[in-house]
Each structure stands twice: as C-alpha cells, then as structure tokens.
Amino acid sequence: MPYLTIEDAPRFRWRGLMLDVARHFMPKEGVLRYLDLMAAHKLNVFHFHLTDDQGWRIEIQRHPRLTEIGSWRARTKTGHRASPLWEEKPHGGYYTRDDIREIVAYAAERHITVVPEIDVPGHSQAAIAAYPELGNTDVIDTTALSVWDTWGINPNVLAPTDNTLRFYEGVFEEVLELFPSEFVHVGGDECPKDQWRRSKTAQARIRELGLADEDELQSWFIGHFDSWLAARGRRLIGWDEILEGGLAEGAAVSSWRGYAGGIAAARAGHDVVMCPEQQVYLDHRQDPGPEEPVPIGWVRTLEDVYRFEPVPPELTPDEARHVLGTQANLWTEVMEDHARVDYQAFPRLAAFAEVAWSALPDPAERDFDGFQRRMTAHYRRLDALGVAYRPPTGPLPWQRRPGVLGRPIDGPPPSR
Numbered sequence: 001m002p003y004l005t006i007e008d009a010p011r012f013r014w015r016g017l018m019l020d021v022a023r024h025f026m027p028k029e030g031v032l033r034y035l036d037l038m039a040a041h042k043l044n045v046f047h048f049h050l051t052d053d054q055g056w057r058i059e060i061q062r063h064p065r066l067t068e069i070g071s072w073r074a075r076t077k078t079g080h081r082a083s084p085l086w087e088e089k090p091h092g093g094y095y096t097r098d099d100i101r102e103i104v105a106y107a108a109e110r111h112i113t114v115v116p117e118i119d120v121p122g123h124s125q126a127a128i129a130a131y132p133e134l135g136n137t138d139v140i141d142t143t144a145l146s147v148w149d150t151w152g153i154n155p156n157v158l159a160p161t162d163n164t165l166r167f168y169e170g171v172f173e174e175v176l177e178l179f180p181s182e183f184v185h186v187g188g189d190e191c192p193k194d195q196w197r198r199s200k201t202a203q204a205r206i207r208e209l210g211l212a213d214e215d216e217l218q219s220w221f222i223g224h225f226d227s228w229l230a231a232r233g234r235r236l237i238g239w240d241e242i243l244e245g246g247l248a249e250g251a252a253v254s255s256w257r258g259y260a261g262g263i264a265a266a267r268a269g270h271d272v273v274m275c276p277e278q279q280v281y282l283d284h285r286q287d288p289g290p291e292e293p294v295p296i297g298w299v300r301t302l303e304d305v306y307r308f309e310p311v312p313p314e315l316t317p318d319e320a321r322h323v324l325g326t327q328a329n330l331w332t333e334v335m336e337d338h339a340r341v342d343y344q345a346f347p348r349l350a351a352f353a354e355v356a357w358s359a360l361p362d363p364a365e366r367d368f369d370g371f372q373r374r375m376t377a378h379y380r381r382l383d384a385l386g387v388a389y390r391p392p393t394g395p396l397p398w399q400r401r402p403g404v405l406g407r408p409i410d411g412p413p414p415s416r
C-alpha cells in the first residue's frame, strides 16, 4: 500500500436502518447478521421496530401475555394488502431479555446504537389481543381480538386510560433496563381516531383535560411518555404524526410522510431524522418492471436512492442543525425471510450509506456512474458476505409466481 493519509468523517451522526421484526419475525441470528451488514456500511443507529398489530416481539416480564399471546398470529396475508392469498400457518417468535442484551452488546461492539420502538397508541392490536383491557372496551368487544393477520392501518387502538399509561410505563421500565440508548421510539404513527370519537371514556378524558379534539388527546398521550422518559434521562422520538395536536416538549421526529413533518419540527427547534417514504422506504419496489417479487409502493431505483438528499433546501443552516441524520426503513409485510429482506435492502442500502456518510454534491450533480463503478467491487464483497442483493443485470432470483404476487397493484396510497 502506498503511504497516504485519509481524512474522513461522517456527515450525519444518525445513519440509521429501521427493521420491522413485527410483521415478519427475524430470529436473533438474522438480526446480528444485519448489525454486521450495517457496520460494514458505517451505519450506526439500528431502529428496532419491536411491536405492531401483527406481533409483539420483546419479552416483558411483568406482562407475560404480551409474548405468550401477542407474539404469534394464526395465519398471514401473502403479498401486498389487497392480495386474496393467505398462508394458513402460525407465524411468530420473540426476543428474550437475554437475546436483547446480546443484540445490544453486539451492536455496541460495532459502534451501533439500538433504538427500541414500542409503537403506541396505534399499531397495538397484538398487545390488545394479549390484554383486552388496553383497548377501547366501551366501543368494541376487545376480548374477541386476535393478533392481526393482515396488513394496513388498524382501527383497534389503545384506550387513553390511566390503566393503559401504567401498563406501558411498566413496559418502558423494562425497555430502559435493556436498551441504554439516549432515544426511545414510541411510534405514534397511523392511529385512527374513530374509536376515541365513539368512546365515552376517551371523550370524558378529552373534556377533563380541556383538550380540543382527538388529535390533542394523542398529543397528551405521547406527551405523557415524553415527560416520563425525560425524567429518566432519555429522549422521546416518534413518527411525524406526533406533530398533530402539538409536539411534546423534548420530542424528536422521524419524518416519514415526506419532508414536511421534519421541516416543521426543525423550524420549531426539535431534532429530526429524515426518512421520507418516497425516498428511503426500501420495501418499495426498486424497478418499474413486472419482475419485482411483490412490487409495492413508489418505484425507487438505486439511482433514486443515491440522489436522495436528507436536508431539504427550505431549511436555514440553523434549522438544518436539527437534522440529526437520516434512516432507511425496512417494513417487512412482504419480506418473509432473510433473502427477501436482503433483496429489498441491497444494493440500495449501499447507496443510502454513502448519502448518510459523505458530503455529496447536490443530488443532480452526484456521480452515479462513479458510484456504479465502485459498486462493481462492492458486489463482490456482498457476495462474500452472502447477501442476496438485487443483481444489477441478468435474471432475478425470484421465480415469478402467477397472479397477484407478480402484479404491481399497490401504488402510492391515495391518502399520501
């Protein structure tokens, strides 16, 4: 090697990857492997999406039914949300406290912080199936709910009661014991307010607190955990819906529905992680052709990801300082195993990692040809690591299944 000096430093302190282990469980060994892949790409925040309607994945000693009941579903929708196909087989799994300790330590050895997410007050059907009293019992019979077996936005949300707050304080106490991260993610996304509108208990709470509406009730709920975490020396982060109805004092925001939430939060002096779904949701299709195994969402090619810019030009330099960094998100509704996760993640995660680390020029001026030339060597490294990436040329590893799975049906959701 010739003598040389390398001067290098990351552009952002938060270079994240979110993995959803609720929709499809990834056994511990798979998570450790992803931590290795993150470290190989200098990513340093692992956002661990541990709970959702379709599964609760972390052992909580004081509430054992969360995993006894909440970590298994009876069957699973196959493909995107409009698919008529099902896999009639139980799916589940969870991480024990020892598993979590091992994951957190393995990450730390690789300079990766694990940020746990417990999603409230929406995306909670698995918890309600385990403990029906957590739901809006004056609106529906929550004892009839099971861990959800399909995809989409779920109407069965937590009841805004003292009982729910105490229950989740217990959950978060155990979470804090296991995860030393400064930030703790509380979700806050996609919480339909219909049950709260119909619930006498929720309406009474709105009146008692002098709130204007259900959005403010959600803010109160999130605000409770903001203060609760702050009192324990931690900081709350949530999806950008937590802006609706007023952002809690110390909260940081994961801006996923585009840049707007992140811009509003940064202007109000809150820290932000930019992860707009139009750019860095790696579950979305990576090619407009019909070959993608389950082609959901927007088309985001490797080049699109390489040209992604985390800091929107609307922000002044002072406001832009609140952008802690950026994160790619892997939601796993249509990724049932490692190979599918690899296929969605790579090679786009390599492009994302370069965006998160390097001070690249304006998106239009970025040297994508140069990136692709460098990828020629990097594909060999990915081969050596056994990564089932989407090949840049040649046949795809997927045998197209006839019918629903091969057709691009799920376009961008009309509401976004």
Ligand code: ACM
Binding pocket: 189, 190, 239, 256
């Ligand atoms: C999200 O994609 N619901 C954060």
